[in-house]
Amino acid sequence: MSASRIDVGNRLDRRGASPSREATPSARDFVLEVSDFSVHYGVDANMVRAVHDVTLNVRRATVLGVAGESGSGKSTLVYALTRLLRPPGVISGGRAILNVSSDDDPARVTPVNLTTASERELRRVRWSHVSIVLQSALSALNPVRRIGREFDEVLRTHRRAMSRRERRRRAEELLALVGLEPDRLNRFPHELSGGQRQRVMIALALALDPELVVMDEPTTALDVVTQREIITELAELRARFGFAMIFITHDLSLLVELADEIVVMYAGTIVERASAGELYAAPRHPYTLGLLESFPPLHGERRELTGIAGSPPDLAVESVGCSFAPRCPFTMDRCRAETPPLAPIGETGRSVACWLHATPSPVPVPAALSRRWTAPVGPTAPGVTSR
């Protein structure tokens, strides 16, 4: 690893170093700060509000999970944040600040506003500081190029000083990180299995030692055994290199295992934000509860599950009130009239956008939600509670 740019010592410095000279305290803590971020598709009458007023922060060296069903805006959000969104998608409001630590002095942090950055700035930041792994590795890799060329190109572009032999050696190291043989560099994407292709994507994303890796449903197309392998590998790689991660998936139970903090998105907005353990033990938003109840459990008695009735709203139609109200089993009059804000509840810094938790609470907490609340946090009860 000596010749490589991934330098573990350097990376550790970056996290635990003495206070930076210019950046604010939050800039050292958070690798990404997003506030009031909105994305639209199209204009005028046909406008679709895909992401609406999203505020979130990604702490250094942690995993932020983003959960939600198709059409909840989770992929649009990260495409917009990384400025990969194509027209007719437009960022229509808010800011996203990436706190980039400098290569020569890891303690120095420079904020880069991703929403206004020029192509040149983006080129400097992308891949070296923030990289992305897409859902379909087969369509992300060029089918007529050998795997090795993908690595070679990244390194040739961003690491001018490296010789051809160094680049090859670096590519082999990267493949070894994800448990692939060096001879895979000579293969074409179609010669690899789905799991191997996804590993290649992860190795590519780590090629320039980024501070933030965005994963857009990297394991959705894979079977459970391969998914488990990749998740285990990601945990090891993170422990070694200390990058932060945004992990997008519809599989909330996977996120509970993997993420430090989880945001649940519905119809383009964040409806709940909590630490992974709290979210699982005590979901506060009815949609989160519905998502958790959508997966048949592996333990306990077999019982009928209903999932979430209905389908997500049409985002082209401007709605009044809570967007989840038509599907929610606990809907009140207020839900149809007023949109609930994402408001903090409790002491632990979690927040939820639901009138059930408004203070002073006018409504008793629904039984289905409260039963889970009383369940102790931890391995014992939750999945077993029967209706």
Add this chain to the structure above:
Amino acid sequence: MTDVDAPTARLSARGLTRHFTTRVPGRIFAAKRVTRAVEDVSLDLVAGRVTAVVGESGSGKSVLARMLARIVTPTSGELYLEGSAIALGGRRTLNYAAQVQLVLQDPFASMNPVHPVRHSLERPLLIHGARKSEVDELARSVLARVALDPPDRFLDRYPHELSGGQLQRVSIARALCVQPSVLLADEPISMLDVSVRLGILNLLKGLADHERLAILYITHDIASARYLADETIVMYAGQVVERSRGTALIDRPAHPYTQLLISSVPDPSSRPGVDASASASRSFVRAEVGCAFAPRCPHATARCRVECPPAFAIGDGHLSRCWLHADQEGVSVDLATPDRQREGEATKT
């Protein structure tokens, strides 16, 4: 490896085997390789019951479904429909297709994109001899059966206008058009969104419970098999490695491969930090001699590498193809508690 009483079975398979001969890529003159996709699988699909087949990619479960649907011709083995043997030589007969229908994984790929839903539903009806005057009524009724209400909203839509969940319902409706007695569902929910998966599972369950269909449910997600199954079969490298009535094998997994599958399911309620099969090598490999799972198995012994194990009975209707269960008492009990066993191993090393 079958214990279900044959007479009540709608569709029975005995010793179903399929080998594919392939060339080594890039070497035209090299000897051909034989891929044993499915090896000696027997099962009975019984009216009103869901039989789940679980395995990872490449375990041969889809080839099995295609053999049962008579799309792939078995290399050897026998098929019995309603107790009478089916000649496996020729083409699938119309009568067979009317009895046994297959639902595929990807509804977007399995519907014709240039025809509306109506076409996909009416065509099988006409082929199977329905009168032109009644097809419209039949198509409506079958859409109602899969809970696509009102049917008029869907009949003249094109596949791209429907969501994945709706389209998978159409795909099931198409299979139900011809009033089959057996429904083969090959990964019907893996391409669908979380919130609609349960809807499809409940639909399949309803078809088995209320309409007495015999259903084969193929999946890699062992938790969904547990939700549905009246009999569970685990396949690895073309072989049945474990099977049980109900979901006994999920609650008390005996075969190391089943344990690997279960440990792979994201399960927040399990003890955090315990990775059940960290010891098992996970990449898919198949041994040519001996037990096919031996190269990945944390319990593999010298015997496993030379001799392929037969199935051992380890409980009521619960079979495991593993040498660990050759001695029924003792070992199997130990294996049934994978966590404790693993810890025991860790202290030994």
